[in-house]
Amino acid sequence: MTGQEQDPQLAQAQREHWQHTYSAHPGMYGEQPSDPADHAADVFRTAGARDVLELGAGHGRDALYFARSGFTVQATDFSAVGLGQLTHAARTQGLGDRVATVTHDVREPLPLADSSVDAVFAHMLLCMALSTAEIHALVGEVRRVLRPGGTFVYTVRHTGDAHYGTGTAHGDDIFENGGFAVHFFDRDLVNALADGWILNDVHAFEEGDLPRRLWRITQTLPR
Template identity: 50%
Template sequence: MKQARSISPAFCLRDTPFGPVAVLWSVYRNEPKICRVLLSHPENPAGDSVKKIFPDSELASSSTMNPVLDQIEAFLSGEDVRFSIDRLCLDLCSAFQRSVLLADYAIPRGLVSTYKLIAKHLANPKGARAVGTALANNPFPLIIPCHRVLRSDGGLGGFQYGLKMKRALLEMEGIAFRDEEHVVMQDFFYGDQSGKAERKEQRGKQSMDEMLNAQQQHWENTLSETEEMFGAEPSEPARVAAELFQKEGKKRILELGGGQGRDTLFFAGKGFSVDVLDYTEQSLTTIVKKARQSGLSDRVAAIRHDVRKPLPFRDETFDACYSHMLYCMALTTAELEQLSSEIHRVLRPDGLNLYTVRSTGDAHYGAGVSRGEDLYEVAGFIVHFFNREKIKQLAKGYDLIGIEAFEEGPLPRKLFRVTMRKRVK
């Protein structure tokens, strides 16, 4: 772990079934970020650890950190919690430790991996000891579940808060033990012969269609639990798109994957007529409600639709199509080719198709469960990562105006912004 900044972070405390937990945080790049998570050792409560490590740190509540503390308390009470890593200050870690932590983060509840398999997954087959060291110094236990990594023989290995707690956490997640310190041997995560991750369910390998269909319910659940998952402000790609659309006099826009409506309402507020599609009922309910509250209902038409099926519009209906990270969801390359063709069909001559995707330069690329075709499942979400060649492959019938790399969010995510124009015959 890199040397911490000289300014002492603030901290929050929360009582849990495993004792007090401290979350240390500070403002980094104008955003509250988690610097450390400290659990309690029987002889060393978390609050005491804070004072030993950061003697000048002060107890301070935070509306941003309170939901994180709620999740930690729920997790330690036995609930199946999926933590986000967007609030973690991963810049405090070395590049190697970040890669180890991201690989560890992908291990789902109810499964375990080994130091050796993670090293192999990271193309460093002799690096098991280095992986162990990186996890032993994990600044974010629980959020980054280092307790799910074991020795190759199923032994517990190490844990900075003691093996008793490590075993208790694993048993809480359904891992069975054959003796005091060894789990019942199983198919380890990252344990397939190719060295890439492949989650093996008890009922056998899911088909691609089953996996992709399961994403709909996962998104439905996630959006219903988190009111403003992506924030209330419009995304930067939406601002760029609106400026371009206004410059070219575009009026009617098709938005694919409206989410919770932050970009939809932004476009409507700028005077555009927006037809927005999403395949979750929760998204549509949220968008319709927000449009009504904002007095924009006359400019927003929300339709539930799976983009793997033909778009429900006549030919040459729209001036432009916009989608922010819809292309990089759980869609195969063949389905994306069909989608691009459908967008081409419903665009008017000279119409624009502007979309964003996560790139293969993203920190999450290669982490988690490989689903083929540069699709990886991380924390339950399947993401399709793009290189420039794939973007060009999907540009049939369009003039490819630009491919611009940019960053978004606190990780940060690395993306491409793609602008295409329907070719006039």
């Protein structure tokens, strides 16, 4: 399906799957931030960022960490259930004035003005069930909303992952295992998404079961 929109039935099935998952397992990723978020906070702070947009924030462990670190956070996800858990946690932790949430599907334009945020973070959001064309469109939207010199940190599972090529194949390097569909990245896609950016770093790491094999990409808009 390269160059096309993703199957709408797959997109709807994934949305329902995540809604059910967050309902059945509140706070499923725990309260501690991910290692990529810890890295991103340092990068954003060094760059002088004040506001952060997190895409695919889920129930908010990383969004809350950014807020505790002093950033103003806008968090989006297509799961209203996950964002409800995030909003409740932000209020409970006294961070309600630093975290705003918007239910949003990244297949649609981002609900922000041009050049309106200093930094964008997305942990395993770009490798969801998105076609290559949709991923390119999303990165174009990230570029639009970032201010000049802004930083984008994202993580993706790559083609060296144990689940690559297994389970149900949906085309365009998307494979579904256990109900979760993943678009596995190769290095050519990472490079293509960095066209017109400064590609600062591509860092390989592992996380969770199997373990999952990922890249953490840091790229900056020219000033």
